[in-house]
Structures are given as structure tokens and as C-alpha cells.
Amino acid sequence: MDAIGDLVWLQDARGLCLDANPAFERLAQTERSRLLGRRLEDVLDPGVAGNLWQPDWPALQGGRACTHETWLTIEDVPRLCEITHIPQRDSAGTLVQIQSLGRDITQRHQRIEQSLRDSQRQLADVIDFLPDALLAIDRDKRVIIWNKAVAKLTGIPPEAMLGRGDYAYTVPFYGERRPQLMDLVFQSDTDLERRYAHVTREGDTLTAEGFCNALHDGHGAWILARVAPLRDAAGQVVGAMEIIRDITDSKRLEEDLRQLTRLDPLTQLFNRRYFFTLAEQEYQRFLRYHHPMALCMIDIDHFKSVNDRYGHLVGDTVLCIVAQTLHDNLRQVDILARYGGEEFVILLPETDLQTACASTERLRVAVAERRIETPSGPVSVTLSLGVVAIADGPAMTLERLLDAADQMLYRAKQAGRNRVEIWDLGRSMESDGD
Numbered sequence: 001m002d003a004i005g006d007l008v009w010l011q012d013a014r015g016l017c018l019d020a021n022p023a024f025e026r027l028a029q030t031e032r033s034r035l036l037g038r039r040l041e042d043v044l045d046p047g048v049a050g051n052l053w054q055p056d057w058p059a060l061q062g063g064r065a066c067t068h069e070t071w072l073t074i075e076d077v078p079r080l081c082e083i084t085h086i087p088q089r090d091s092a093g094t095l096v097q098i099q100s101l102g103r104d105i106t107q108r109h110q111r112i113e114q115s116l117r118d119s120q121r122q123l124a125d126v127i128d129f130l131p132d133a134l135l136a137i138d139r140d141k142r143v144i145i146w147n148k149a150v151a152k153l154t155g156i157p158p159e160a161m162l163g164r165g166d167y168a169y170t171v172p173f174y175g176e177r178r179p180q181l182m183d184l185v186f187q188s189d190t191d192l193e194r195r196y197a198h199v200t201r202e203g204d205t206l207t208a209e210g211f212c213n214a215l216h217d218g219h220g221a222w223i224l225a226r227v228a229p230l231r232d233a234a235g236q237v238v239g240a241m242e243i244i245r246d247i248t249d250s251k252r253l254e255e256d257l258r259q260l261t262r263l264d265p266l267t268q269l270f271n272r273r274y275f276f277t278l279a280e281q282e283y284q285r286f287l288r289y290h291h292p293m294a295l296c297m298i299d300i301d302h303f304k305s306v307n308d309r310y311g312h313l314v315g316d317t318v319l320c321i322v323a324q325t326l327h328d329n330l331r332q333v334d335i336l337a338r339y340g341g342e343e344f345v346i347l348l349p350e351t352d353l354q355t356a357c358a359s360t361e362r363l364r365v366a367v368a369e370r371r372i373e374t375p376s377g378p379v380s381v382t383l384s385l386g387v388v389a390i391a392d393g394p395a396m397t398l399e400r401l402l403d404a405a406d407q408m409l410y411r412a413k414q415a416g417r418n419r420v421e422i423w424d425l426g427r428s429m430e431s432d433g434d
């Protein structure tokens with residue numbers, strides 16, 4: 001007992017010292033002879049006495065061995081000690097004495113702290129190495145992680161954000177303090193969830209797309225965000241983390257591709273395929289509500305001779321100007337598309353016979369009066385238009401309606417071109433432009 005460097009001492013049930021080793025003498029700064037038979041709190045500094053056994057006293061009274069860690073100053077050096085008390089009872093179960101051991105665990109503690117610091121440093125490096133923005137908040141919604149990528153995305157350095165609460169971290173994204181996706185880790189909120197597009201759940205991880213109006217200097221950015229809870233060793237949620245990817249470029253690319261698949265490359269009008277997508281939706285609405293509607297097929301007259309006379313490039317210019325003129329003379333709701341070659345098609349929703357007549361006649365006149373400037377001099381063209389107007393007619397397919405409009409177009413060509421032929425569900429009306 002004298003040889004070991006750990007603190008060793010013995011007390012009776014009343015707390016009187018029965019024995020103590022030299023290490024304990026150094027802690028008590030007194031000799032063993034002055035300790036024996038005395039209550040340790042009378043000899044030791046009150047702070048030391050309190051740290052040594054008082055936290056464990058109720059458990060010791062109950063006869064249970066116990067251990068705790070405490071800082072003690074031994075010969076002016078602070079030491080972290082692991083104190084273990086072992087109560088000893090007689091055959092009747094009465095507490096007779098307590099054997100105590102104080103082990104110096106300062107070095108072990110320092111090694112653990114060092115390795116913790118090393119791990120934290122490495123974790124911070126890994127977090128900063130991530131190409132995606134990463135942030136995390138604690139239970140009080142204070143920022144505890146703000147990596148380099150999120151600093152770059154938002155323009156806010158970590159030192160300006162770490163430790164801040166009260167939704168300060170949402171300002172660089174949304175321009176205001178507001179609950180956001182990470183809040184769904186703590187509690188569900190359907191209104192909040194609805195603010196994001198394509199929210200998916202996988203276990204306790206949530207993925208969503210959203211538009212952050214304050215990013216990119218206020219121009220806004222699309223983000224793909226993934227949030228998950230942060231848990232302690234016991235599995236309790238103690239915070240939330242979010243990884244954010246800026247998907248603005250890929251969204252733009254996606255939109256460009258979508259437009260490419262919808263638009264005719266020469267005239268920039270909708271192409272035939274996309275016309276059918278939109279027209280089918282509109283036609284379904286017509287079938288349900290029976291609001292009047294008109295369909296119009298248009299063909300440029302003698303277009304072959306334009307190509308033959310001025311060349312294909314001028315022909316292309318003429319096609320574009322005709323497309324532009326048609327577009328400029330229609331309403332936003334009208335669906336105009338290039339049907340193919342020098343043919344166009346229009347679906348005019350909410351349009352009765354008279355309006356269809358007036359609108360298509362307006363188109364015919366607008367194109368006929370347009371002087372198209374080309375490198376080979378001014379060119380003018382005329383249009384033939386075949387129109388079918390329906391109000392409450394029998395259900396027929398969109399294709400059959402288009403056929404009917406095509407028949408009217410054929411009739412307009414036959415009747416001399418530069419004219420509109422309208423079919424009012426079997427009744428033919430004529431608008432002669434010549």
C-alpha cells in the first residue's frame with residue numbers, strides 16, 4: 001500500500017480515517033499520524049473532501065461500491081483521479097469500513113482528449129473536403145457545422161455562422177428566417193413539406209428539391225437537399241444535418257432539353273408532337289365542358305415557287321416570319337405549332353364560329369400584307385386556311401377534327417388560295433379573301 005502511487009485510504013462508517021498511504025499524505029499535505037482517527041473533512045481542504053467521497057456517500061451508506069472521476073490538486077499539480085469506494089459490512093450487514101482507491105488517470109484522459117481532438121480535426125477536414133454544402137444544427141437549432149462548400153454557396157464564412165440560432169442560417173438561402181427542411185427532422189409539418197418539390201422519405205432521411213430565392217446574389221437557385229437526424233450514442237435525436245447540392249445548371253439543362261423536344265428548331269413554334277400533347281389536354285376539356293373551340297390548318301400558298309425563285313434560305317426566312325406573324329396575331333391561350341413543311345396548325349380554345357372566322361381572317365390578312373425583307377428583296381406570301389369550329393358537337397377524336405380542318409384547307413386551295421374555309425360541323429361557311 002505504501003509502494004503504490006495511487007491514493008489509498010480507509011475510513012470507518014463514521015468517516016474516521018483508519019489508514020492512508022504516502023500518496024494520500026501528499027494529497028492531504030500532512031502525515032498519516034495526523035490523519036488517523038480523525039474525520040477527513042476536519043483535516044482536508046473542504047473542496048478536496050467534497051470531491052473525494054461526498055458525492056458517493058448516500059450510495060456507500062446503502063452498501064454499494066461506487067466510482068466517480070474528479071480533479072484533485074496533488075503537490076500543486078491538477079490531476080484527474082478515478083475514485084473507487086468499496087464498502088465493507090459485517091456479518092449482520094452493517095457498514096463497518098470503506099476502502100478507497102484514487103487512481104491518477106490524467107495521462108489517460110489527456111490521451112483520450114488528444115485522440116478526440118485528432119478525430120475532430122480529421123472529421124472537419126472530411127466535412128470541408130465534401131463537394132456538397134453541409135450544415136448541421138443542434139437541438140436548440142444553433143449551427144454546429146458549416147462547411148467550406150456551404151460557405152462558398154452562400155458567401156457566409158463559418159466563423160460568421162457557427163453558433164448562431166434563431167434560423168440565422170436560412171437567411172442566405174431564403175432571405176428570411178423561416179423553418180425549413182431540417183425542421184422536419186424534429187417534427188412533421190405538412191404545410192412546410194408542401195413548400196418543397198418531390199419530397200421523398202427513406203427511413204429517417206428526407207430528400208427534396210427546392211428553390212432558394214436568395215442564393216446566387218438574389219437570382220435564386222434550385223437545390224437538392226437531403227436531411228437526416230443527428231443522434232447521440234444513446235440514439236436520441238440531438239440535432240439535424242443537411243447536405244445541399246446546387247442543381248440549377250442541371251435544372252436549366254433539363255428545361256432546355258424539354259424545350260428542345262417541344263420546339264421546332266427553325267420557327268421556334270411548338271412542334272407537331274408537342275402540339276398533340278397540348279391539344280389533347282385542351283380537347284379533353286372541351287369534351288367535358290363543351291365550351292366552343294376551333295381548329296385551323298394553314299398552308300403557305302405556292303411556297304415551292306418561293307424556294308425555287310429565291311432559294312431555300314430565303315424560304316426559311318419566309319417560314320420564320322410567317323410563324324412570327326401568326327404568333328403575334330394570336331392570344332396567349334391559342335396553341336400554335338408548325339405541323340410540318342410549310343404547314344401550321346392552331347387550336348383556339350373558347351372560340352365560337354364567329355370568333356374563329358374573325359381570328360383566322362385576321363391571320364390571313366396579316367400575312368398577306370406583310371412585306372418580308374430578304375437579301376434577295378422583299379417577298380410576300382399568302383395563306384390558305386381550313387377551319388373547323390365546334391361548340392356542342394358529338395364526341396369525335398381530335399384526329400378526325402384535324403382531318404375536317406384539312407378538308408377545309410384543301411377546299412380553300414381548290415377555291416383559289418389566299419382564303420379561309422370554315423366548317424361549322426357540317427355547314428360550310430366561306431370567307432373569301434380575294
Ligand SMILES: Nc1nc2c(ncn2[C@@H]2O[C@H](COP(=O)(O)OP(=O)(O)OP(=O)(O)O)[C@@H](O)[C@H]2O)c(=O)[nH]1
Nearest residue numbers: 299300301302303304305307312313315316341342
Ligand atoms: N425553305 C424551306 N422549304 C420547305 C421547308 N419545308 C417544306 N418546304 C418546301 O415547301 C414546299 C411545299 O410545296 P408544295 O407542297 O408543292 O406546295 P406549294 O408550293 O406551297 O403549293 P400549294 O400548297 O399548292 O399552294 C416544297 O418545295 C418544300 O420543299 C423548310 O423547312 N424550308
